[in-house]
Structures are given as C-alpha cells and as structure tokens.
Amino acid sequence: TLDKDNPRMDDCRQQTPLFTFGVIADIQYADMDDGYNYSRTRRRYYRSSLQLLRNARKSWSESAVKPAFILQLGDVIDGFNKPRDASERALDTVLREFSSCPAEVHHVWGNHEFYNFSRSALLRSKLNSAAHADRSPNAAPGGSDIYAYRFSPFPGFTFVVLDAYDVSLLGREKSCEQYINAMNLIKLYNKNEDLNSFGSPTRRFTMFNGGFSKDQLDWLDSVLSSADEKQERVTIVSHVPVHPDCTDNVCLAWNFDELLAVIRSHSSVVCYMAGHAHDGGYCRDEDTGVHHLTVDGVIETPPDSNAFATVSVYRDRMVLKGCGSIRDRHNYKHKRSLESKLGCLLFTVLC
Structure with missing residues (x-):
C-alpha cells in the first residue's frame, strides 16, 4: 500500500515542480593528457572534463523546464594548471561554458580553486557569485573575507553556500x-x-581539507534560526562533506562535528550537498533525518559517460535525476514531521 508519505515515482513525474536546479561537481579541467590522483590509484580525465560540462549545459538548456540556477560544487579547474601558468586560461575556458547555461551559476570554492588562486584573488574573480545573494542584512557574514551567503530561489526555500x-x-x-x-x-x-x-587516526586533517570558523558557524546559526521561525526549507551546499556516513573520512571537513551540531540544533535544514569525494555518497542523519549527498566528480568520470544532475523541488520532496555516474537514490524519507518541510527526498537516476 502507498500513502501520502511514500509517493510513487509515477505520481512524482506527473506533478509540476516549484523549481528545478542543476548540480555538478569537481570538473577539474586542465588542457593536458589524462593522469592520476594523488595516490596514483584513480584515472583523471583532465581535458575531456570540459566536454562533460558541455553535455550538462546542453541538457539543462534543452530541458522543457529550465533550471532556476546551477550549483557548481567546487574544484572547477585542476591544480596542475598553476605550475603550467595556465590558471587564468583554464578558468576562462570553463567560465565560457558556464556563461552559456540557461540560469545563474552559484560557484562553491574547493581546494583546487586555492591551488590556483589566493583568497583575495578569488574574491575579485568571477567565481565569486555572492552577487546572487539575497538582499537582506544577514545574507552574508559581515566584515570578513568568508565566502558564504544565502539565497532564496522560491518563497519558503533557502539555499546557503558555505566556505x-x-x-x-x-x-x-x-x-x-x-x-x-x-x-x-x-x-x-x-x-x-x-x-x-593522511594523519592517523584523524585522517581528515590534511592540507586538501579545511574547516569552518566560529564566525561562519555563528552566522549560519543565525540564518537557520531565521529559517526556523519562517518554517523555511534549507539546503546547505559546500565543497567538503560533513557527515562521516556519506564519504570516506579522509574527505571530511576538519570540524565537521561542529557544523553538524549547528545543523542538528535547527528544524529547517533538509539537505547538505557537497563534492570533493569523487565517488559520491549518501546518508540520512539518524537523529534529524537531514539528507547528506556527496555528488560524484566529473574529473574521474570516463569521457563516454556523464556526471551531473537536475533536482526538481516540490512542496514535500526533492527528486534528483542524475546522468551517468550519479548513483540511484530511492525513497529516502525525512524523519521530521513539520508539514512545511520536505517530507521525502527521492534520489533517482533516469539517464
């Protein structure tokens, strides 16, 4: 038997979403031949990653329902561009592709952004998409160089980009x-x-990871408090995962536990999306029902495949349709009972 909390996929497809958005992670483009990861255990397709981005852009542009925005979850170009004096050229190449997307792009910063550019340079660059932030007093942390902001694509829904x-x-x-x-x-x-x-036993404390300052955590806490009061549904996005069950612990943020504590103290958060771990991953927090999704990376996806997704947002659920390496996610329910929140998050792959 089926009930209102367990809708069939057929029912989901027949309804019109409130809005949709695209997701892509870890493109790591470089105009160079294929190589390998740091430990030389995984092949990386530096040059062909640009074509996979084009495939994603084409799909979003030709979609019957155009996405309201695109989330680029970090590592848009590879660190190998820096010693080749190709950082600016590679970034311009990738941004030209994004400029043809049918919607605004929200860029997250990952470790490879910082391999290529200083923080001050990134703040001045086109990878700073904070101009898309809401026009409100707490839309971004005040008086600092923290790259974090909030935006609302539709009434009752808030997205938070974290640094x-x-x-x-x-x-x-x-x-x-x-x-x-x-x-x-x-x-x-x-x-x-x-x-x-890797440090042992706390393997996450490596140079390619990072963490969240108290100022940023305090700002997030204030944003979520406001969302709680308004009964908004909040999706948080960043480059680095924060839940131990949605990634290998070598890819966790340094102080993931502190960020999880902030999330767990609020009722408004329904989802946390990240990149960084190229294999992807998923879990639902047992205490809160918040969904943690790690999106598969383009850079380790073979040229004959794809790695992008489109998320359709409804009043009671989000449905993720992935292409290529994005994995099946079926009927994961949100445990919190507040009706105005997303009661059910369905991740499915249809390509």
Missing part, C-alpha cells in the same frame, strides 16, 4: 593569523612532513 576553507592552509599568506592558527591545528593531528599525507 569549507575558511579555516585552512590554502589561499592565505603564511604570515597571516588565519594561516598560523590553521597550521597549529593541523599539526595537532597530522605528524607527517607532507601535510597532504
């Missing part, structure tokens, strides 16, 4: 206070000379 490298060794001058504090933190857990080698 997973606010606390990091990447993108900052070695003499600044933030860099020194981050170095002191990582060395508490990672005793390796090469800080990109």
Whole structure:
C-alpha cells in the first residue's frame, strides 16, 4: 500500500515542480593528457572534463523546464594548471561554458580553486557569485573575507553556500593569523612532513581539507534560526562533506562535528550537498533525518559517460535525476514531521 508519505515515482513525474536546479561537481579541467590522483590509484580525465560540462549545459538548456540556477560544487579547474601558468586560461575556458547555461551559476570554492588562486584573488574573480545573494542584512557574514551567503530561489526555500576553507592552509599568506592558527591545528593531528599525507587516526586533517570558523558557524546559526521561525526549507551546499556516513573520512571537513551540531540544533535544514569525494555518497542523519549527498566528480568520470544532475523541488520532496555516474537514490524519507518541510527526498537516476 502507498500513502501520502511514500509517493510513487509515477505520481512524482506527473506533478509540476516549484523549481528545478542543476548540480555538478569537481570538473577539474586542465588542457593536458589524462593522469592520476594523488595516490596514483584513480584515472583523471583532465581535458575531456570540459566536454562533460558541455553535455550538462546542453541538457539543462534543452530541458522543457529550465533550471532556476546551477550549483557548481567546487574544484572547477585542476591544480596542475598553476605550475603550467595556465590558471587564468583554464578558468576562462570553463567560465565560457558556464556563461552559456540557461540560469545563474552559484560557484562553491574547493581546494583546487586555492591551488590556483589566493583568497583575495578569488574574491575579485568571477567565481565569486555572492552577487546572487539575497538582499537582506544577514545574507552574508559581515566584515570578513568568508565566502558564504544565502539565497532564496522560491518563497519558503533557502539555499546557503558555505566556505569549507575558511579555516585552512590554502589561499592565505603564511604570515597571516588565519594561516598560523590553521597550521597549529593541523599539526595537532597530522605528524607527517607532507601535510597532504593522511594523519592517523584523524585522517581528515590534511592540507586538501579545511574547516569552518566560529564566525561562519555563528552566522549560519543565525540564518537557520531565521529559517526556523519562517518554517523555511534549507539546503546547505559546500565543497567538503560533513557527515562521516556519506564519504570516506579522509574527505571530511576538519570540524565537521561542529557544523553538524549547528545543523542538528535547527528544524529547517533538509539537505547538505557537497563534492570533493569523487565517488559520491549518501546518508540520512539518524537523529534529524537531514539528507547528506556527496555528488560524484566529473574529473574521474570516463569521457563516454556523464556526471551531473537536475533536482526538481516540490512542496514535500526533492527528486534528483542524475546522468551517468550519479548513483540511484530511492525513497529516502525525512524523519521530521513539520508539514512545511520536505517530507521525502527521492534520489533517482533516469539517464
């Protein structure tokens, strides 16, 4: 038997969504031959990743229902561009593709952005999409260089972009206070000379990960408090996953537990989306029912496949339709009972 909390996919397809949005992660484009990951265990398709982005753009442009926006979840170009003096050229190439998308693009910053550019340069670049933030007093953290903001594509729905490298060794001058504090933190857990080698047992404390400052967490807490009062449904996006069950722990944010504590103290959050871990992943938080989705990376997807998704948002659910390597996600329910929240999050692959 079926009830209102367990709709059939046929029913989902027949209804018109309130809005849709596209999702893509870890393109890591570089005009160079295929290579391998840091440990040389996974093949990376640097040049053909651009074609996979084109495939995604074409699909979104030809869709009967045009997406309201696109989420680019970080690592848009690869770090190998930097020693080749090709960072600006590679970024321009990728951004030309995004400029042809049928909707505005919200860019998340990942570790490869910081391999190529300083934080100050990124703030001045076209990868700073904070201009799309809501025009409200708390739309972004005030008086800082934290790259975080909120926006609302439809009444009752809020999206929050977070800066997973606010606390990091990447993108900052070695003499600044933030860099020194981050170095002191990582060395508490990672005793390796090469800080990109895994620390043990806390393997997440590597240079390619980062964390969230108290200022950013306090700002998020205030945003979610406002969303709670308005009974809004909030989706948080960032580059680095924050739930141990949705990724290998080597890809977790340094202080994932602190961010989870903020999420768990509010009723408004329904989903957290990230990239970074190229295999993707999914879990539902047992305590809150919040869905944590790690999106598969383009960079390790073979040229004859795809890695992008389109999410349709309804009053009571979100339906993810993926192409290529994006994995099946079926009938995962949200445990919270508030009717105005997304009661059921359905992840399905139809391509």
